[in-house]
Amino acid sequence: MDLAILRVASFIIVVHMSSILAEGATLFSELSNSLTVSATGADNTSPNGTKAGADELFVTWALSSAAQVDDSSYKTVELKLCFGVPSQIDRPWRKTNNVLSKDKTCGFNIGSPQPYNRAGNTINWLVRKEIPFAHYFVRAYVLDSAGEKVAYGQSSNAQRTSNLFRIEAISGRHASxxxxxxxxxxxxxxxxxxxxxxxxxxxxxxxx
CATH class of the missing domain: 1.20.5 (Single alpha-helices involved in coiled-coils or other helix-helix interfaces)
Known part of the structure; x- marks a missing residue:
């Protein structure tokens, strides 16, 4: 009886570890760069200098006209606020890793996952108070029906060094x-x- 329980427990552990390894093996470099993404401030102005807890970002995404892909597996889109390279230097807790499960580049969700539409969508996102001062860009991940990331697009260049914008952190000081x-x-x-x-x-x- 004890041997049977041990075998079942071992099988469950193996299955669990296999699922973890499968998830951790997903590489950013394997994703298709299929979306165009842009981020602006109020009234279509530059988002540079956006104030945490006070200002909004207007994020737009759509399937790139240059993308030669079959998007039939695209189901949902997740939007992320990500650190640009200047704000990652000497900060290992923001370090980029090609293994998505270990990547620290994109630490903040922008709204909730939304249905994929090749024509795209636009959301208005009030920047949360806890967002720290840094240089950012926006990345959109496309997920399939199993919730796996299969494609992406971002508002910066591939090196994450240009087309960045600065968010000003809340000061915490009030007149009262x-x-x-x-x-x-x-x-x-x-x-x-x-x-x-x-x-x-x-x-x-x-x-x-």
Missing amino acids: IDIAAAVFSAFSVISLLGFFFYEKTSTRGRKA
């Missing part, structure tokens, strides 16, 4: 915080002066 700090500082000064005069008065009283 500044006012509270000023009031607290003033209260501290007044308290210190009050204590000083109290000590002076107490000392004179003891001498008298």
Whole structure:
């Protein structure tokens, strides 16, 4: 009985590890560069200087007119905000890896997966407050019915060095915080002066 359980457990482990290895073996270099992707700011302006927590990105994607592919297996599209090369230098936690399961280039989702349409689509995405200051581009991944990435497109060049845009991180400072700090500082000064005069008065009283 114990031997049978051990065999079943071993079989389950082998199947699980095989699925992990299969997923991890997917290489970015194997994907078809089939989509055109663009990212702009409000009113079709440059997205450079977009403010986290305040501004929107307008992202457009479509099947490239130059792509010679059979897109019958294309089912959904995932949009990602990705780090450009200048913001990856000396930052191993943002490192690019050809193995997709290990790639750290694209760490932020833009909206939810959407149905694939060869004519494309446009979404407006309010940049989240937690997005850090960096240089970015947008990448779109195409998934098949099994949820596997099979194609992509991006708003930068292949080297991820041009057509990047900068996102300004939220400062975290607000007028209410500044006012509270000023009031607290003033209260501290007044308290210190009050204590000083109290000590002076107490000392004179003891001498008298």
